[in-house]
Amino acid sequence: MSALALLEETLAELFERELRAAGATPDLLWRRLEEAGLTLAGVPEAAGGSGGGLEEAAAVVRVAGYFAAPTPLAETAFLAGWLLAEAGLPIPAGPLTATAAESISLRHANGGFVLEGRAARVPWARAARSVVVLAGGHVACVPGEAVGLEQAENLAGEPRDDLVFDGVALTADEARPAPAGVDAESFRARGALARSLAMVGALERVLELSVRYAGERVQFGRPIGRFQAVQQEIAVLAGEVAAATAAVAAAVESCDVLAIAVAKIRAGDAATKGASIAHQVHGAIGFTEEHELHRFTLRLWAWRDEFGSEEHWAVALGKLVAAAGPHGLWPLLTATKEEEHDG
């Protein structure tokens, strides 16, 4: 088994165990993840992470999506850990979150820095021990207690809290200039990739649930999966999952903004269509709070709108394509990393 497959399996086993255990809490889950060294996958060891690269970080986010894990794994490794490692700042223990809200200002003061402003909808902020902020061309790591917090949630009930930075003072070594390539745009792209990965995980689960339900639910003397209408719908769902998976895998491989735009659009479209089909297959019971389907469909509905909806990224991609012109379209679609190095 490859190291990547082992990572996925270890994480999956942990989620299976911890999420079903009696008395499971997000805090306990986080502690188990930290003990297993799974919270900083993809962050270089030299920076305090558990090593590996984007592929490892991506796998963790996807598996967390599959389990609808109520914990800021993506925010910690994929976003906060990435920012801190890029800026050469130490990575503190505990759950982390990050924001690059342009409504936060950073200014020099008293030999250090002062943060001012409000960041809306910061994921898992109330659960985070520290908040990593990208502002004024700098990366800063702010202790949670220093920031004002107003609770809010997304459609799936995941924390999306507003943070208030009311003259938060930082010493000179608590903030570092962000290197080239680390800015609000690349942060948004990174967040979009994280949500796309999580959606792929959730979509896989939704397909599994739908296949299982269609095989178990008996009406008119047979499992409903025997009806062609249901078979066709589930096949379409499988197609959406395959497409989203392919688009997101390509984005992890190349990690350029075009590929990320493709992934977010395709995963978002798949989330929309997939959630719709899954609910149709599950009938009324799938619509209840008691049934587990909503744990995934609510997340799909929420995640598709975060870090830029399909429409936002389609406009961005469309502008890129238009700028390339009619003769640039095919080269744009067929360019590979090797060619970029040759060119």
Place this chain on the structure above:
Amino acid sequence: MSIADIVGRRHKGPAGYPEFRREVRSFLAGEEFEPRCDAWLIGHDPEFSRRLAARGFVGMTIPTRYGGPGRSALERYVVVEELLAAGAPVAAHWIADRQTVPLLIRYGTEEQRRRFLPAIAGGECSFAIGMSEPDSGSDLASIRTTGHRVDGGYSVSGRKVWTSHAHRSDFMIVLCRTAALTEDRHAGLSQLLIDLRAPGVEIRPVRLLTGEHHFNEVVLDEVVVPDSLVVGTVGEGWSQVVSELAYERSGPERLLSTFPLLVELVRALGDRPDKGGAAALGRIVAHLATLRHLSLSVAAALEAGELPLVRAALVKDLGTIHEQAITETARRQLALEPHVASASRLERLLAEAILAGPGFTLRGGTNEILRGIVARSLGLR
């Protein structure tokens, strides 16, 4: 079959083969043709095929010992997608290159390979597909064309339909029943290689609503086929045909039939489209880029010796629907009343795409049949 197998998380696409792309693009730069939608079906130009063959781009997977370029399926994929994206007239050699070459390499006798493969590589020998019949479309196993045993071969009688370019092809691979029908409907079918100039072959045109004539009805009246032209094993025709399907269903021709129209749409929207135009373009390109990754992952799996029939079915289902979506997006973005005889390339391509549209999701296995295949693999049937 696990969902991971179907969805294909573990399959990566291949590298870009930039040298081939450059070569094909340089070849195309020296050619003059009008880009067309559905070029692999309607762009019939034997001279173009011969020039392409002279550059080693026809029958690319034919081994060198049979006079071919001896290239991999992935290298062929790259060349084919370059040609289709350009709307180049590849129809004359299309079937021979896509179907007949892998069939003969896999199941042909040494004599058949020596006779046909070099000619295909030279762009000199064309083939048609004889599978569907008036009463057998989706239900291919129900075909009634029969091959009766005669001295030294078979006498074939029946009717084949939807045979593209049979009227200007040299040979046709006919699926027929050579043993009586039993409980196993798939047993007793064979693939026979028929010379379309042989006595007993009558070809009648089938015109489409597009105005095109490329389809035909081929009536076979006791056409004699010698044993030497049986392809593969007598009675094993069904499994031979099925193995072709993964190749046939997932290729770039299932994504790029309307690509020439998309190019013109980009031209028409200009370099600063409004928000709606940009969004429509971005969405189309995102879906197309995704389909290409999916298609390439199937090609890579095929190259690795696997047979991802389910994923190939998914590619064809999604890809052909998207080909139609490109047409609709173009139509909605441009306020045109297109016609195939228009002086404007954009209008011609849009009209062509609209008219050809229904065929995308019907040919090569209707999308409903493909979804049934996917459903079966998920254990629902």
